[in-house]
Amino acid sequence: MQNALPPALTITPPDHPLSGRVSPPGSKSITNRALLLAALAEGTSRLTGALKSKDTALMARALREMGVTVDEPDATTFLITSPGRLQAPAGPLFLGNAGTATRFLTAAVATIVGTVVVDGDEDMRLRPILPLVEALNTLGIDARSPSGCPPVTIHGTGSFGQGRVEIDASLSSQYVSALLMAAPLGEGPIEIALTGKDIGARGYVDLTLAAMRAFGAVVEARDDGSWLVQPTGYKAADFHVEPDASAATYLWGIEALTGGRIDLGVSADAFTQPDAAAKAVLAQFPNMPAVIDGSQMQDAVPTMAVVAAFNNHPVRFVGIANLRVKETDRIRAVANELNRLRPNLAREEGDDLIVNADPSLMQSAQRNATSRIETYHDHRIAMSFALAGLKMGGVTILDPACTGKTYPEYWDMLAGLGVELTPTA
Template identity: 65%
Template sequence: MESSRDVANAPAVAIVPPGRPLVGRVVPPGSKSITNRALLLAGLARGESVLRNALASDDTGHMAQALRRMGVPVRQDEDDGATTFVVSGTGRLAPPDGPLLLGNAGTAMRFLTAAAALVDGTVVLDGDAHMRKRPIGPLTAALGALGVEARDTEGRPPVTVRGRGAFGASAVTIDAGLSSQYVSALLMAAACNDRPVTVALAGAAIGARGYVDLTLAAMRAFGAQVLQEDVGRWRLSPTGYRACAYRVEPDASAATYLWAAEQLTGGAIDLGVAPADMTQPDAAAHDLIARFPRLPETIDGSQIQDAVPTLAALAAFNETPVRFVGIANLRVKECDRIRAMATELARVRPGLAREEGDDLVVAGDPDLAATARPARIETYADHRIAMSMALVGLRVPGVTILDPACTAKTYPRYWRDLARLGVVLRPE
């Protein structure tokens, strides 16, 4: 583990291919997606909620701090590497004394924008330079249709919401083509309204529908009553939420890097949890990863979006080319992940990957290590680019990851866990 000691503070880290199977036990952190949902629901609930096996990271830290700023005490306890949040809610959120600064935490920005409608007062939500490029217009438009004054900045943050404690209408149609988080945000807030609310999709398009199911499961755990009227319409009863003890499952997106590391090195990594026991959409990537080095010719990434960079890194060593389709939404994540993966894989070897429209095509070469060249990998302040491209370094000599600290967004122990498996990391 000593090789990972200074990685978090280093401007770059060089990865030394282990040259042997990676064997050991590494338990992924708690799910970021579930932790941020549970934090908000606990903040909206009455009473003390205890969230065990939660994720402590930049993203969840932004959510927890925003709740504190809105009058909700949130305590974070650590015990042998496991994080527990204790949230003491009153059933209401108070206006903060200034803008909520949410970094590049997309879930916090979207979820809190809708929840701000329940505040009796004004809430300003802002983020860093990357967040100010991410779309939020469909959500603010939906809030407007619900009678909430919500003003964005040319369809992006910062956002100003003038809440009145409840929605002014009882039905809304939301365009979720860019993100399922818009739907999740409205659903979670709607259960706290003073009358029933119906949330419907505009058309069938929705990014990563499985995350809506994740939202509904968490809401029900906190006492919400939701009737799914059809595949794209939900009716929320005005129940509010009740405090509960809630256990967060391990993060499936984080697990994809470990599953891929196992395949790339012929190793055996015990994650302490079976993919079938995970409810997150990215758990479905396990079956694809297990097919390496014979990945399918075409992979539809629409429902496993956060796993696509992992699969793209794996595809670089595949026996045949792989085309990733259904991934246009990756252009509006923390960075343009289609362009980033195409650019950085091509840095390892020209022509290794390319964009074709909104598809990503990876050439695939089992002998890539013999023809690759040393590469300093730009990460675009995106944790998933850093962690995925680090996988390439498990086979290719000379791979250096710039800004390795960006992995703290969702997986602060990533470099430490690689080192525990025997990967030598050289901070630069």
């Protein structure tokens, strides 16, 4: 279905619990980390269980443009052969709205001898990157971003420098991960320290450290806010990518709303990704907590918010200010679209999101009204609001193809569970 998706899909609520076996795709976050680290390692690395999606395709294409051989022998494997250093591309690197690829490569291309422009689409050009650019400048790297967002121009000399660099990671942990992954190519040890204790989704830094060590890096956590990285470079390795916990949240949401049972082939506690914490929250439906701190499971917040619309009592989501600088302003987008399902179903209060739960919506499967959900080119808005269509009649998802960013088979998965999806103009 993904290759020929219509402009919109209308969901018919199933009249039975949804059960079955679903294998989530590989983790986008881990795949893009492993692709970059393999490209920085001399030799051939094999990545298995990897995600093949728009975001990872953009990363792979950029690596090819910098002299790395990236082969794809099957649907979940990458073979990466690299001389251990990136080469200057012939033109700007275009990375769409892939935040991980854009932030990670902004740091990594500083190890190139030459000038590199890292750019994205109109949405990416609204996403802040100045804290990372300023940190690179501290290391003696000539990086410039006049708007504070992409495009970024980096004049590399082949060195990532050495010494201590401080970074404000309150907007995104990806800034820290970008510096960490490039640091083993420094001239000497590099200490990376937070300017404050606030960091968006700290668990993703742990994913970065694990992947770095798998490719031979030596990195030590000095305390809660600093890391020391040795100039070891990287070694080629075979690396298995675990399933995507963010994708799994939709399956856990399906279980909660329909009373079904979906076998993911992996238990929630086997994930190393922070979004897996959403499983315990969703399992409490229809009595989810009155206050949910989404700071360490940010990509799961849209899923939890849509499920919370059917909860027995209102839910306030806190610690989610960073959602305003994702693919879209997800706080505003979720509030807007919940209110499209029912007026005053949600509201913004500062950077908190309040969902005024209405359990009577669980009985609205046969209503005749139509809710056409705007997705804002954001895959997570499309996938999370599809869950509302499992309980409410008339839910139509606009631009369903945007799910290809991280979960190309999402609609096929729903259809495979027995959900009727009707193409709509």
